Amino acid sequence: MTDLMYLNSKQRTDILGDIKLTLDDLGLRKERKKNNLIDKNTASKDINIEKFKKCIIDASATISIVNSPDNISLEVKTFLHDKNISSPIAIIDPQLFDEIDGHGLNITNEYDRNDITVSMTKAWMAIEETGSLIMKSCPRNPTSLNFLPDYHIVILDRNSIVHNMNQVWKELRESKKSLPRTINIITGPSRTADIEHTIQLGAHGPRSLHVIVI
Amino acid sequence: MPNTNTEFKYKAREALKDEQLQQALVGVKQGLVNNRLDAIKVVPEFESFRNDAAAVKQHVLENLDLYLEEFEENAISSGAIVHWAKTAEDARQIILDICKQNNAKNIIKGKSMVSEEIRLNEALKNNGLDVVETDLGEYIVQLADEPPSHIIMPCIHKTLSQITQLFRKNHTDIHKADKNYSVADIVNEAREVMRRKFLSADIGIIGANFLIAETGSIVLVTNEGNGDLCSCLPKTQIITTSIEKVLPTLDDASLLLKVLARSATGQQITSYNTLLTGPKQDNDKDGPEEMHIVLVDNGRSKMLKTELREMLRCIRCGACLNHCPVYGSVGGHAYNSVYPGPMGSILSPAIEGLEKYYDLPNACTLNGRCESVCPVKIPLTKILRHLRNEQFKKRLNNKSTRFSLKLWSFFATRPKLYHRFNSLFINALNIYINILNRCSAIPVFSSWLKSRDFAPSQQKTFQQIWQSRKEND
Amino acid sequence: MKIGFFVTCLVDTLRPEIAIASIKLLEDANCDVHVPSQQTCCAQIAFNNGDLETSKSIARNVINVFEPFDYLVAPSGSCLSMIKVHYPELFKDEAKMLERANNLSEKSYEILTFLNDILDIKIKKRFPATVTYHDSCSGLRELGIKSQPRKLLSQIKDLKITEMHEPEVCCGFGGTFCVKYPEISTNIVTEKSNDIKNTGADILVGGDLGCLLNISGRCSRMNIPIKCFHTVELLAGIDDCLPIGKTK
Incomplete structure (x- = not known):
């Protein structure tokens, strides 16, 4: 290991030294120019839920809007019934589990990465501009729940939708906590167009993504 | 010295005769070009995005050392381990050492052009490791034992029936020989095979689209979700990336993401954009215990010294390939390099030498359509001309060309x-x-x-x- | 106004009609047109083959010869962009020459841009035909020539412009490219020719003789019955002129 560390520090010095020399010798260093187009200040504008909905659908996901958390179960039942799925829904977030529990849905709070067909997770935020969901990893919200299942159900609070990605970063900076290991910006289910340009959903991740907005 | 000069011409001729390839290339010339057009049509500010994106990448190059240091510091404080590799060989060695230290046997990989560039798979295989590409396109070319032929669509040259045959040969346990496979069937079969690999791998190796100096994070852009599975399941993670990929802030990443997907696949945004910062945190149920970031130079700091500098703005979207009439005629393999098309005609000679890739800067009509679609406005034709000038100064072009030029200039003056x-x-x-x-x-x-x-x-x-x-x- | 007409080597040797038509249009608009006999070529061929020293010595000659005129006008987008865009690049490290190159650059125009943007000429002709226009790459991307030829052509009575699929895609000529990589070039020009054929137009027009020779030569070989002309030939009237690539 020490050899490797020595080698590493030598290479680091070489590369950075080389770059420094070039930039200084050729006088390339310049101040940063302001971007021409910073995201227009949309903070005062209301979120256009119809636009968000359209983006979600354009990304081949599905969306439904419910008035209260009590209606989630019914919505999920319909979704699973339509897809003809009886597998248990993996819900690791204890709060979400308690909310859903007792409404006649087959749910489990066991995390078994070898056997997850349906998962339900909570989105931290969402972006109106692109119909993207922002998932923040934490012990209650393992990243793999966004990728392992065939069917991914996401619960989203309407008030957490922002206009654009930069507002997500702003929120992240203002929360003053250290960054989570993973932030997933998810826009529609998994897809590939590698074979003959044919778009096929469900390449490795979810085959379908259903968003329930409260 | 290997004479790739005749090799390009030979391979190009073969490619022009390959009917299946020609058919596949229509999809690039029509499909991907139209996808991009449709995607930017709805974004009136797209030109401004391109200007800003070019300016950000240029600014990074002009302060590359500072941003790399900032990135390194923040990555280390998030718990990642940062490695520096001057050459491809160094990078391979670093990665092999990490594999050895972790007693790894099974490795899964997400798509990474840097790993292709440093010929990582071969090195891993030669050291007895089992390595599987998990991006469907990369997996298919791996099965075929071919290099990718497009930087974002690796198996663009393969037809469904060719792919079905490959699967039949390789997935003997689950493939049904008498079945007529559709694209969906192939994708499902790959999913099934790959899922086992994901769940049993020791190490996940992925690339990075951007490195964020402000936070020490990496940004990964995919559609399949394979990169994310590679990154959250194995207990060790290695990121192969290169030094020019660093960006100052997260806001810069949002800007670059605005131009990347639209230029590449014609999506407003890809399915998955992921920000990874350090290894798994306390009580996380998934994520790697170790996160290694390998920063590869491999000729880039040298490029910074030269007129090729602006090429380092490249974000690997592939738009220049899709809009190039030469790429559209011969496909990726004729270039005999990891990077084909206009960007490859600059990067390949820059990394591996003007002699080896003599033909690439010349096999271009200088029509400039590539740079008119480049999301970071790289002056590709100017750089290609510069390479031709370097070749001329090194007297690399053939004698009859030089003689004709001399004769003609005698009269022209x-x-x-x-x-x-x-x-x-x-x-x-x-x-x-x-x-x-x-x-x-x-x-x-x-x-x-x-x-x-x-x-x-x-x-x-x-x-x-x-x-x-x-x-x- | 005194105009120095830059003939270009291809027009000089292979298609003098383009120069004749250009000069006719300029003279009709009361320009005083001169064709300096000291001119040779624009140096593009050396420049694109990496020979900068030769390029510079030829560029110096062009600058010397054309400096006295109010304008330099040339019937080719690619030659003009060599003079207008690349001469200043060539002399970027020689302050004096750079200034002269920049001065010449400012007063250099491609013929159609000049006729439309500077002279604002009106075409009073009738020519019943369907034409399709190929945007040559240098003119299009380095000089922004796109609307001018179409505006001028649309003034011709009974002339219909029908656009081909992707008129902005290269025809595969690329100067020496077409002889260095003939198979690739052929593949590209074959696609272009088919796109032209599919428009059903009688005539292909363009602004660069190199491309027009390439396309007309390929169409002729593929037995596509299309007549190729430079835009100025149509604007000046082509009554006594055979299409490009055809002999008596």
């Missing part, structure tokens, strides 16, 4: 002789064509006449006509 030569030339040409019909014996004309007709319209040059008009006045 002597106006009187030049005009006399032109009138003689046009006279001779007319005689050849009208009487002897032997144009094909003249070297330049023979390659023209193989596929095109030719006829000058007059017996006289314009200068002769003009002269007699002046005399008549």
Whole structure:
């Protein structure tokens, strides 16, 4: 290991030294120019839920809007019934589990990465501009729940939708906590167009993504 | 010295005869080009995004050392381990050492052009490791034992039936020989095979689209979700990336993401954009215990010194390939390099030498369509011309080209002789064509006449006509 | 106004009609047109083959010869962009020459841009035909020539412009490219020719003789019955002129 560390520090010095020399010798260093187009200040504008909905659908996901958390179960039942799925829904977030529990849905709070067909997770935020969901990893919200299942159900609070990605970063900076290991910006289910340009959903991740907005 | 000169021409000829390839290339020329057009049509500010994106990448290059140091510091404080690799060989060694330390056996990989560039798979295989590409396209070319032929669509040259045959040969346990496979069936079969690999791998190796100096994070852009599975399941993670990928802030990443997907696949945004910061945190149920980031130089700091500098703005979207008539004619393999098309015609000689890739800067009509779609506005034709100039200075072009140029410049710098030569030339040409019909014996004309007709319209040059008009006045 | 007409080597040797038509249009608009006999070529061929020293010596000649005129006008987008865009690049490290190159650059125009943007000429002609226009790459991307030829052509009575699929895609000529990589070039020009054929137009027009020779030569070989002309030939009237690539 020490050899490797020595080698590493030598290479680091070489590369950075080389770059420094070039930039200084050729006088390339310049101040940063302001971007021409910073995201227009949309903070005062209301979120256009119809636009968000359209983006979600354009990304081949599905969306439904419910008035209260009590209606989630019914919505999920319909979704699973339509897809003809009886597998248990993996819900690791204890709060979400308690909310859903007792409404006649087959749910489990066991995390078994070898056997997850349906998962339900909570989105931290969402972006109106692109119909993207922002998932923040934490012990209650393992990243793999966004990728392992065939069917991914996401619960989203309407008030957490922002206009654009930069507002997500702003929120992240203002929360003053250290960054989570993973932030997933998810826009529609998994897809590939590698074979003959044919778009096929469900390449490795979810085959379908259903968003329930409260 | 390997003479890739003739190799490009040979492979290009073969490619032009390959009907399946030609069919596949129509999809690039029509499909991907139209996808991009549709995607930018709905974004009136797209031109401004391109300007800003180019400016950000240029700014990074002008302060590359500072941003790399900032990135490193923040990555380390998030718990990641940062490695620096001067050459491809160094990078391979670092990664092999990490594999050894972790007693790894099974490795899964997400798509990474840097890993292709450093020829990582071969090194891992030679050291007894089992390595599987998990991006569907990369997996297919891995099964076929071929390099990718497009930087974002690795198996663009393969048809469904060719892929079905590959799967039949390799997935003997689950493939049904008598079944007529659709694209969906193939994708499902790959999913099934790959899922087992994901769940049993020791190490996940992925690339990075951007490195964020502000936070020490990496940004990963995919559609399949394979990169994310590679990143959250194995207990060790290695990121192979290169030094020019660093960006100052997260806001810069949002800007670059606005142009990347639209230019690449014509999506407003890809399915998955992921920000990874350090290894798994306390009580996380998934994520790697170790996160290694390997920063590869491999000729880039040298490029920074030269006129090739602006090429380091490249974000690997592939738009220049899709819009290049030469790529559209011969596909990726003819270039005999990890990076094909216009960007590859610069990067390949820059990384591996002008001698080895003599043809690439020359096999270009300088039509400039590539740079008109480049999301970071790299002056590709200017750089290609610069490479031609370097080749000329190194006397790499063949003797007959140099001789013709010299002969022509002799006349072009002597106006009187030049005009006399032109009138003689046009006279001779007319005689050849009208009487002897032997144009094909003249070297330049023979390659023209193989596929095109030719006829000058007059017996006289314009200068002769003009002269007699002046005399008549 | 005194105009120095830059003939270009291809027009000089292979298609004098383009120069004749250009000069006719300029003179009709009361321009005083001169064709300096000291001119040779624009140096593009050396420049694109990496020979900068030769390029510079030829460029110096062009600058010397054309400096005295109010304008330099050339019937080719690619030659003009060599003069207008690349001469200043060539002399970027020689302050004096750079200034002269920049001065010449400012007063250099491609013929159609000049006729439309500077002279604002009106075409009073009738020519019943369907034409399709190929945007040559240098003119299009380095000089922004796109609307000018179409505007001028549309003034011709009974002339219909029908656009081909992707008129902005390269025809595969690329100067020496077409003889260095003939198979690739052929593949590209074959696609272009088919796109032209599919428009059903009688005539292909363009602004660069190199491309027009390439396309007309390929169409002729593929037995596509299309007539090729430079835009100025149509604007000036082509009554006594055979299409490009055809002999009597």
